[in-house]
Amino acid sequence: MTEYQLQLTARYRPEVLERILRVVRHRGFTVLALNGNNQGETFTLNLTVRSERALDLLKNQLLKLPDVIELSE
Numbered sequence: 001m002t003e004y005q006l007q008l009t010a011r012y013r014p015e016v017l018e019r020i021l022r023v024v025r026h027r028g029f030t031v032l033a034l035n036g037n038n039q040g041e042t043f044t045l046n047l048t049v050r051s052e053r054a055l056d057l058l059k060n061q062l063l064k065l066p067d068v069i070e071l072s073e
Contacts, residue, residue: 003032004055008045008062009070012038016067017045023065024049027058042069 010016017036024031024047033048049058055073062068 001050001052002055003048003050004029004058005073006047006049006059006062007072008047008068009042010045010065011067011069012041012043013067016043016065019065020045020062020068023061024058027051027061028053029058 008020010020021031029049029051031047032050033046035046037044051058059071062071
């Protein structure tokens, strides 16, 4: 299995974190570490995930979420 690190910026709304984690799980990735930082109207989330699947499968789905602003590796 391969580990990946992602940095994600999203709008700060109560349901956004839940949606992000649901996408991670549904795409077959396991969260190894999660660190978040609230910046007023947005938050930054650092994720370490692991999977045998390609990271692009997860990135494409996360970018489709309306509250996700930016995603980088």
